[in-house]
Amino acid sequence: NAGVTQTPKFQVLKTGQSMTLQCAQDMNHEYMSWYRQDPGMGLRLIHYSVGAGITDQGEVPNGYNVSRSTTEDFPLRLLSAAPSQTSVYFCASSYSRGTGYTFGSGTRLTVV
Amino acid sequence: AQTVTQSQPEMSVQEAETVTLSCTYDTSESDYYLFWYKQPPSRQMILVIRQEAYKQQNATENRFSVNFQKAAKSFSLKISDSQLGDAAMYFCAYRSAGGGTSYGKLTFGQGTILTVHP
Numbered sequence: 001n002a003g004v005t006q007t008p009k010f011q012v013l014k015t016g017q018s019m020t021l022q023c024a025q026d027m028n029h030e031y032m033s034w035y036r037q038d039p040g041m042g043l044r045l046i047h048y049s050v051g052a053g054i055t056d057q058g059e060v061p062n063g064y065n066v067s068r069s070t071t072e073d074f075p076l077r078l079l080s081a082a083p084s085q086t087s088v089y090f091c092a093s094s095y096s097r098g099t100g101y102t103f104g105s106g107t108r109l110t111v112v
Numbered sequence: 113a114q115t116v117t118q119s120q121p122e123m124s125v126q127e128a129e130t131v132t133l134s135c136t137y138d139t140s141e142s143d144y145y146l147f148w149y150k151q152p153p154s155r156q157m158i159l160v161i162r163q164e165a166y167k168q169q170n171a172t173e174n175r176f177s178v179n180f181q182k183a184a185k186s187f188s189l190k191i192s193d194s195q196l197g198d199a200a201m202y203f204c205a206y207r208s209a210g211g212g213t214s215y216g217k218l219t220f221g222q223g224t225i226l227t228v229h230p
Contacts, residue, residue, distance in 0.1 A: 024130075027219075031135035031216050032219075033216065033218065035220075040222065041222065042203060042220040042221055042222040042223050043203065043220040044220075045217055045218070045219070048213075048216045048217055050213045050215070050216040054213065056213045056216065058217065079169065090153065090157065092157070092218070094216075094218075095206070097145075097209055097215045098145055098151075098162075098164065098207075098209065099162075100145075100147050100159040100162055100205075100207075101217075101218050102159075103156065105155065105156055106155050106156075
């Protein structure tokens with residue numbers, strides 16, 4: 001198993017550009033999430049999904065869109081990048097309610 | 113909404129000694145799960161230990177153990193026989209077992225940086 005795969009690992013965007021961060025898992029996990037990590041603020045939940053076709057907003061959803069058309073994939077779309085979205089982004093997946101999440105290796109995004 | 117608080121931004125310990133990292137949480141739910149994650153400089157998030165709220169027995173994983181006090185809403189991590197490889201950022205996290213879609217959410221504390229001195 002490859003686990004949770006995030007691409008790209010690094011990205012530089014100009015303000016106003018759009019892009020999609022890719023996340024795929026091969027463990028047949030129902031639950032998937034996107035987090036952003038900023039210094040001194042821990043990991044904050046952006047969006048999450050409890051199954052294909054079901055998504056919900058987390059703590060900091062503004063400026064981001066998600067969809068979950070398959071169990072394996074959970075892409076995160078930045079609609080119009082802003083410098084405030086400079087961060088490290090983590091995708092994670094989980095098998096059941098009681099298990100912890102398995103994390104991808106992260107994407108470092110810089111918006112200039 | 114649930115909140116998780118780690119009041120120790122930084123902690124340090126001598127190699128082979130024991131250190132305890134603190135975590136408190138706020139919830140009105142009775143059924144939930146608690147986790148400790150480790151994030152070394154590589155940035156990878158690694159699950160260290162898991163506790164089920166309905167189990168009174170404290171979880172243990174080798175040198176890592178927790179002190180779960182449900183009434184006090186406290187969930188501390190004890191690392192015994194500390195090793196240089198334990199140096200990392202440690203995060204406490206909460207996951208609901210409840211209804212709706214809330215059980216999909218994992219809520220993190222701000223993290224504690226642990227330094228291990230040789």
